Amino acid sequence: MSEVEELSVVDAVDAGSTPAIVIDGVSKSYGDVHAVQGVSLSIGQGEFFGILGPNGAGKTTLIEIVEGLRDPDAGRVSIFGLSPHPRNPALLPRMGVQTQKSAFFTRLTAREHLETVAALYGKDAAAAQRALTVVGLDGSANVRVTDVSGGQRQRLAIASALVHDPEVIFLDEPTAALDPQARRDLWKLLRELKAAGKTIVYTTHHLDEAEALCDRVAIVVAGKVVSLGSPHQLVNAAGLPTRLLVAVDRITVEQARAIHGVDSVTVEGGSVVISSRNAAKVLAAVAEVAGLDGVQTRTATLEDVYLELTGTEQQ
Amino acid sequence: MSAYAALTRASFKASVRDTATVFFTFAFPLLFLITFGLIFQGREVDDTGYQYIDYIAPGVLSWGVANAALFGVAFSLMSWRNDDLLRLIRLTPASIWSVLNSRAVVSLLVSVVQSVLFIGVALLPFFGLKLHANWLLSLPVLVMAVSAFLALGVIVGNFSNTPEAVAAIANCIIVPMAFISGSFFPLDMMPGWIEAVSRALPLRYVNDGMSFALNGRGDLTDYLVALGALGVYTLVFGAIALRTFRWSNKS
Structure with missing residues (x-):
């Protein structure tokens, strides 16, 4: 598996731009806990890169090693050719x-x-004002940091990361604790940052978000990268079944099971759910039995891939 | 604005907006002054020609200034580290130096206001302090006292992960030191060995300097030795503070 991953890393870097970040064989243990085990990957300049994984998978440790906040036991990291630790x-001003x-x-x-953070980077109050506007916090500029709402705290934290106009931005679960509207607003902001040429590395639990935003994702389980590629590639490569939903009054479970190429049939919420890895052929057979009116097709998402990978690894 | 100026401004605003702490920082030494004033009012220390107030006023003031500098910086540093603010600063190009010194101006300002208030009250006829002509010499003592105890406070802050730890460690340092250094009782009344031990403690030199400035006790040599000793303590504590500094509670 790891050989495949390394190949795809090389491919991505050769095909894309020069790498902004190179992580090479990084490991870190705390006592008996192997938080990160031999992770290698490259992130291109201007790339939007997602690090996904269950809680305790080592995402935060990995990202903190890349940021230079922790010293790895083995391996090395370089950002723009420089070591962060x-x-x-x-x-530092570029991150x-x-x-x-x-x-x-x-x-x-x-x-x-924000003015204080700006000054720590040698930037003026105008930079702080710009960051405040970019994250949409103008209305709360004069509110004490302890009194701003959860979503605003999140945006203020992101503004603190943007205030000095860095080239690479690290975000650790930036959309946690945001309501759906605030989350979409943040997506817009993140897309604008990417359009402005920033390299973005971020961790998230929201798979739909990673699918919508990331050029590539790495799925980390138990300190190792178990899958790496674009969300599209990962979904394709996983070969997960497509699900066809047909109203219960149109087809019986027995009829569905009889179709060649069907993996499984269940009844969920008023629909007969037919899973198949050969969706085109099964769909044609369903059309003969029930017609295609109201038949819904659900292809596998990154979330399915993720659950498949993290589920297997944890067993 | 430089990183140092920005952190100083942030510290200053955080300090003045914490009104309860501001109030008690100034009220605490006054409370001691009033207590001791009531106990020893009008009494002379045997064979010295000085009144108790002449010992207690500079002594309690020295303790108050040292106490505020020590606690203030230790608390800030501990909470900045706990709140991940040090981590944030660690990720900027700001120097450790600007972090460690950011409270210096705030602490110095606190000590000056403390002194003015304190001396003002001690001069009231009830307490009967008479200010000596040297009184302006108390300013260099304040600067040196704040420097030494700020550096000591950084060490305490470096080793503490909770407010409780700061309070416990800082109190263990400052309370015995205050007694042994003669802040609350005249050293002239104590056994000789305590006087000897006091020479190893920085607060003793703050007391000596303040006593010379405020009521002319001791001579110029004592005063200069006090300033020099506080300079040495600042350097030693500063070096330890720098060596033990931690950006984060995690490794």
Whole structure:
């Protein structure tokens, strides 16, 4: 498996732009816990790269090693050809980091917090104002950081990562705790950042989001990359069945089972659900029995691939 | 704005907006002054020609200034690290130096306001402090005292992960030190060995400097030795602070 992954890494880098980030054989253990085990991958400049995986899979440890916050036990990381660890002041202004736990200066307002962060990067108050506007927090600029709502905290944390106009942006579960509208607003922002040529590395639990936004994703389970590629590639490669939903009064379970190429048949929510890896052929057979009116087709999503991969690995 | 100026501004705003802490920072030493003033009012220390207030005023003030500097920076540093703010700063090009010094101006300002309030109250006829002509010499003492105890506070902050730990460690350092250094009781009344031990403690030198400035006790040599000793403590504590500094609770 890992050989396949490495090949696809090389392909992606050769085909795409020069890598912004190269992770080479990185491992990190805490006592008996092997948080990250021999992860290698490259992320191209301008790429939107997702790191997916269950809680405790080592995503945050991996991303913190890349950011230079943790020193790996083995392997090396380079960002724009520079090592992030030990602390590298030449590299830091080119990186923007939003952490899971939002860090804000005590008892300051949103604007004051951002102005402080801007100044730490040697930027002026205008930079803070721009970041505030980009994330849509103008209306809450003068609210104390402790008093802003959950969604606003998230956006303020992202603004803190953008204030100095970095080239590569790390986001750790940026849409956790956001309501659906706020999440879509953030997608828009992330797409704009990508359009502006930023390299974005982010972790998420939302598979639909990764599918909608990411150029490539790596699925991490138990500290290892178990799958790497574009969401489309991963869905195709997984060879998961397509599901056809036919109203119960149009076809019986027995009729459905009789169709050649059907893997399984269940009844869910008023529909006979037919799973098949040969959807085209089965669909033709269903058309003969029940007609195609109202037949719904559900192809596998990244979420199915993810559940398949993380489920197997955890057993 | 430089990173140092920005962090100083952030510290300043955080401090003045915490009104309860501001109030008690100033009220705490006054409370001691009033207590000791009531106990020892008008009494002279045997064979010295000085009144108790002449010992207690500079002593309690020294303790108050040292206490505020020590606790203030230790709490800020611990909470900045716990809130991942140090991690945020770690990811910017700002220097450790600007982080460690960001509270210096705030602490110095606190100590000046503390002193003005405190001396103002001690000068009231009830307490009967008479200010010596040297009083302006208390300013260099304040600067050196804040520097030394700020550096000590950074060390405490480096080793503490919770507010409870800061309080426990800082109190264990400052309370015995205050007694042994003669902040609350005149050293001249204590056994000789305590006087000897006090020479190893930074607060002793704050007391010496303050006593010379505020009521002319001791001579210029004592005063200069006090300033020099506090300079040495600042360097030693500063070096340890730098060595033990942690950006994060995690490794």
